[in-house]
Amino acid sequence: MENNNNKKVDQLKQFTTKDEGQPLTTNHGLKLTNDEHSLTIGERGPTIMEDFHFREKMTHFDHERIPERVVHARGSGAHGVFESYGDASDITMAHFLGEKGRQTPVFVRFSTVAGSRGSAETVRDVRGFATKFYTEEGNYDLVGNNIPIFFIQDAIKFPDLIHAVKPEPHNEIPQAQSAHDTFWDFVVNNEETAHMTMWHMSDRAIPKSYRQMEGFGVNTFRFVNANGEAHFVKFHWKPVQGMESLVWDEAQKIAGKDPDFHRRDLFDQIEAGNYPEYELAVQLIPQEEEFKFDFDILDPTKIWPEELIPLRKLGKMTLNRNVDNFFAETEQIAFHVGHVVPGIDFSNDPLLQGRLFSYTDTQLIRLGGPNFHELPINRPVCPFHNNQRDGYGRMTINKGRVAYGRNGLQNDTPHVVDQKDGGYAHYQEKIEGRKVRARSVSFEDFYSQARQFWLSQTPVEQEHIIDAFCFELGKVETIEIRKAAVDMFARVDRAMAEQIAQRIGVSAPDASIEQVADLPPSDAVSILKNQVPILKAKKVGIIVDTNSNVDDLIQSLENEGVIVELISDKQGMINNREINHTLDTADPVLYDGLFVAASFTDVVQNRKMQRFADEIFNHYKALGYIAFEGMDKLYANAPGVVTAPDEFINALKMGRHFDRTDATG
Ligand code: HDE
Numbered sequence: 001m002e003n004n005n006n007k008k009v010d011q012l013k014q015f016t017t018k019d020e021g022q023p024l025t026t027n028h029g030l031k032l033t034n035d036e037h038s039l040t041i042g043e044r045g046p047t048i049m050e051d052f053h054f055r056e057k058m059t060h061f062d063h064e065r066i067p068e069r070v071v072h073a074r075g076s077g078a079h080g081v082f083e084s085y086g087d088a089s090d091i092t093m094a095h096f097l098g099e100k101g102r103q104t105p106v107f108v109r110f111s112t113v114a115g116s117r118g119s120a121e122t123v124r125d126v127r128g129f130a131t132k133f134y135t136e137e138g139n140y141d142l143v144g145n146n147i148p149i150f151f152i153q154d155a156i157k158f159p160d161l162i163h164a165v166k167p168e169p170h171n172e173i174p175q176a177q178s179a180h181d182t183f184w185d186f187v188v189n190n191e192e193t194a195h196m197t198m199w200h201m202s203d204r205a206i207p208k209s210y211r212q213m214e215g216f217g218v219n220t221f222r223f224v225n226a227n228g229e230a231h232f233v234k235f236h237w238k239p240v241q242g243m244e245s246l247v248w249d250e251a252q253k254i255a256g257k258d259p260d261f262h263r264r265d266l267f268d269q270i271e272a273g274n275y276p277e278y279e280l281a282v283q284l285i286p287q288e289e290e291f292k293f294d295f296d297i298l299d300p301t302k303i304w305p306e307e308l309i310p311l312r313k314l315g316k317m318t319l320n321r322n323v324d325n326f327f328a329e330t331e332q333i334a335f336h337v338g339h340v341v342p343g344i345d346f347s348n349d350p351l352l353q354g355r356l357f358s359y360t361d362t363q364l365i366r367l368g369g370p371n372f373h374e375l376p377i378n379r380p381v382c383p384f385h386n387n388q389r390d391g392y393g394r395m396t397i398n399k400g401r402v403a404y405g406r407n408g409l410q411n412d413t414p415h416v417v418d419q420k421d422g423g424y425a426h427y428q429e430k431i432e433g434r435k436v437r438a439r440s441v442s443f444e445d446f447y448s449q450a451r452q453f454w455l456s457q458t459p460v461e462q463e464h465i466i467d468a469f470c471f472e473l474g475k476v477e478t479i480e481i482r483k484a485a486v487d488m489f490a491r492v493d494r495a496m497a498e499q500i501a502q503r504i505g506v507s508a509p510d511a512s513i514e515q516v517a518d519l520p521p522s523d524a525v526s527i528l529k530n531q532v533p534i535l536k537a538k539k540v541g542i543i544v545d546t547n548s549n550v551d552d553l554i555q556s557l558e559n560e561g562v563i564v565e566l567i568s569d570k571q572g573m574i575n576n577r578e579i580n581h582t583l584d585t586a587d588p589v590l591y592d593g594l595f596v597a598a599s600f601t602d603v604v605q606n607r608k609m610q611r612f613a614d615e616i617f618n619h620y621k622a623l624g625y626i627a628f629e630g631m632d633k634l635y636a637n638a639p640g641v642v643t644a645p646d647e648f649i650n651a652l653k654m655g656r657h658f659d660r661t662d663a664t665g
Contacts, residue, residue: 008105075111093343115176129215155354203245242532593622
């Protein structure tokens with residue numbers, strides 16, 4: 001989509017080049033006559049030093065990798081626009097939230113956390129959801145995740161957490177997984193992980209797509225208005241497309257069938273004009289009410305239940321343009337929680353305080369020096385001036401003799417400005433205390449909200465959590481760690497821990513372990529309680545043979561925005577329609593629903609087709625059929641299994657049919 005009046009798009013255009021149709025040159029502009037043979041002495045002789053073209057080409061290649069992000073290495077991004085719903089100046093000075101309809105260019109990068117750059121995307125993991133707002137007042141980065149809390153309370157433990165979840169150092173196994181001894185050893189030795197581990201074992205950690213997950217700023221920030229009044233604030237992104245998760249068996253299979261599943265979906269949907277949208281909302285606590293709650297509002301392992309502190313919607317983000325070049329944009333974008341604008345400030349959340357150091361620091365090694373703000377994707381769209389100079393890859397040509405503050409030669413410019421002229425003034429919080437290394441006692445309730453999360457889930461979601469624990473702990477080799485985990489999570493729910501214990505071969509939790517008291521459930525944290533029936537962008541496979549007549553079905557699906565792919569025993573055309581896939585190149589895990597309208601004479605093809613139907617059935621997806629002998633007996637009367645094409649659309653719209661029995665998650 002062409003963005004009119006988008007300053008970021010205009011800025012990027014100045015750095016964008018098209019090579020198509022151009023003569024080949026060196027990096028220095030010299031046109032070349034030959035790019036396939038090195039310069040040698042005789043046709044069979046040695047290559048000579050003089051071959052500047054060979055050396056330039058090879059040197060560039062030798063240096064074309066940069067370190068991947070130490071966490072969130074695997075990611076995918078898109079451009080978009082944020083539009084303010086109204087004037088939020090009663091709570092924040094931020095200009096981009098100051099007027100209904102005000103538009104701000106944005107770039108979002110979604111990611112997994114633990115895996116390396118080439119790892120599969122549908123693994124069980126937290127997802128990153130980082131947004132850069134290119135505002136008139138400078139860049140504002142909202143660097144969030146798809147889970148509203150975190151594993152640890154103090155940033156000093158972050159290297160330990162990450163070392164524990166990454167592949168184990170002696171053999172670099174397993175990739176992009178938490179199902180191994182060191183991760184669970186960390187969990188059982190750090191009880192503050194209890195709440196986040198519950199979310200991590202839930203379907204939140206296996207989202208269906210980046211379009212269908214929520215985002216959270218996690219840490220507690222501060223909003224300040226022009227009168228200096230402050231609120232503590234938590235940020236939320238709510239996907240307009242609703243939420244959906246994979247089922248675990250499916251997630252693991254997709255990791256092999258299409259490791260690019262999430263980035264492909266994001267890219268394809270944006271190309272097709274089906275732009276993902278997310279509403280930005282905040283929870284607010286007035287400065288004076290800091291101590292009013294049963295939990296510490298600075299503790300990043302706690303949610304602020306939405307039922308207690310409601311959301312206020314501030315605007316909507318639409319992702320409407322794919323990158324032109326993955327490396328230049330998605331890989332080189334550099335986020336930092338410290339990139340704020342007037343009206344947005346920090347709290348003393350100890351995780352946030354540590355993050356404020358880490359992000360710029362990591363860019364220095366990743367992007368090779370202090371000038372990464374000059375890379376096109378990172379440049380603000382407003383002017384920037386200061387006395388910082390030089391460093392690797394400096395692009396700006398600063399004119400003049402002066403590069404120091406308090407100068408007479410340049411009228412002491414660039415000069416600072418007052419707050420009323422847009423200068424950033426830190427919130428003047430009064431703080432007194434002794435220098436200590438200690439955790440506040442108000443951070444010490446590790447289990448109440450973990451149990452609240454458990455109690456807030458539907459029975460199906462609870463079953464998935466138990467299955468996830470059994471999978472993860474089942475992969476842990478050290479029996480003592482398995483046992484410690486069962487004891488730890490008995491504090492969250494004894495019956496849950498007992499079931500897990502039985503399945504992973506350890507004794508039931510000790511009788512002396514007390515389950516924590518109940519808090520009122522929070523429906524907002526369940527995915528299934530908040531499901532929206534949706535057809536748009538769902539993907540359906542229809543298996544056809546030469547006798548199939550599915551024109552009407554295709555038409556009615558496509559009218560609803562469903563993507564239809566035809567699958568058959570061979571490629572080519574059937575009834576004037578192109579076959580998109582064979583039973584070998586397609587796979588049921590890549591579809592939201594399947595309609596079988598074929599019956600092949602070849603028994604092998606029929607067996608493959610049966611596998612498609614079984615898998616769709618096992619993953620609770622809509623299944624329709626008209627011609628396939630034998631299927632009646634297997635699936636008759638099961639929820640979401642239909643034999644009439646028009647019923648199929650309804651079954652698809654309702655999402656997964658978890659009320660099906662005999663299926664495997
Ligand atoms: Fe990050 N995190 N983080 N993190 N984080 C990074 O910065 C860090 C945390 C998040 O798409 C790194 O540029 C510390 C919470 C996202 O480019 C690094 C702590 C949340 C991304 C870093 C945390 C996040 C990162 C690595 C504990 C959710 C990817 C590469 C105190 C609110 C951004 C980089 C992108 C990336 C440090 C915890 C979100 C090392 C020290 C909590 C989405 O600086």
